[in-house]
Amino acid sequence: MKIKRLDHIVLTVSDLAQAERFYHEVFDMPVIKDQTTEDVITLRCGHQLIRLRKADKNSDLRANNQTIGAADICIVSGDKMSDIENHLKSYFVNIVAGPMTKMGSEGEMTSIYLRDYDQNLIEISTYK
Numbered sequence: 001m002k003i004k005r006l007d008h009i010v011l012t013v014s015d016l017a018q019a020e021r022f023y024h025e026v027f028d029m030p031v032i033k034d035q036t037t038e039d040v041i042t043l044r045c046g047h048q049l050i051r052l053r054k055a056d057k058n059s060d061l062r063a064n065n066q067t068i069g070a071a072d073i074c075i076v077s078g079d080k081m082s083d084i085e086n087h088l089k090s091y092f093v094n095i096v097a098g099p100m101t102k103m104g105s106e107g108e109m110t111s112i113y114l115r116d117y118d119q120n121l122i123e124i125s126t127y128k
Contacts, residue, residue: 005048007048009050010050010051010053010063011118012118015054016054020041020043020052025091035051039054040052068118069120071120072121073122073123074122074124075123075125076109076126076127081112084126085112095112095113097112097113099111106127108127109125109126109128
């Protein structure tokens, strides 16, 4: 078996509306309406998807130990880091670390870190 790529991730959240607002408005991720239900919000993140699911959503097809705030993900932006920082400040999003140089799947990148409302760690990176 050869894996080609990551298709989507699911984040366990405490409040669907609040999480949708954050990822849609702050990161400008479009909501995919035909893949969204009252229990799951689906957002486009480049070629991949991020699904937001409330912690109390019962399903046999979920992680055994769903935990709010346990995710640590990196998203890549095509914008300049200074523009990203200014954009986050305009939404009153606190940058907890960075900018700093890191290594990603495509080599050296510049990253900043923030936390969403559920305290998931979100790394926003730009490649040089």
